[in-house]
Amino acid sequence: MFRGFATISYFADDMTAAETFYTQLLGIPPYFRRDADGQTAYIEYRIGDYQAELGIIHSRFAPYGPPAGPAGVIMQWHVDDLPATLNRLLELGAKELQGITPRGEGFVTASVVDPFGNIIGIMTNPHYLSVLATTQPLPGE
Structure with missing residues (x-):
């Protein structure tokens, strides 16, 4: 049974630029980060009334190839x-x-x-x- 939105994941090739963009947009820094091979692989924000999780994942971990658009x-x-x-x-x-x-x-x-x-x-x-x-x-x- 679906209980509600837990985490939405977006992908980005440039994690530094993605962190800058989303930190400026949301007005808060990520509360969690994970590195892989010495590079940022994942950052996560908790936002809104229900503290919804927005995760930004490095594109190299996408389960599909890079999108054309x-x-x-x-x-x-x-x-x-x-x-x-x-x-x-x-x-x-x-x-x-x-x-x-x-x-x-x-x-x-x-x-x-x-x-x-x-x-x-x-x-x-x-x-x-x-x-x-x-x-x-x-x-x-």
């Missing part, structure tokens, strides 16, 4: 201000894949391709907000 699942990240988030992504060097697109009943999406070829989806999602409003903090939070 933008690749990956379009994981839609809920954001509070879609136009501002889209603009921030573009300022950091992402390229627009699909502009702001209303999907009906308050659902609005957009997507970009990061400088490493990964697709980042962003959206306003009323369902996300309603679930968030009903969640209780875990003990100790």
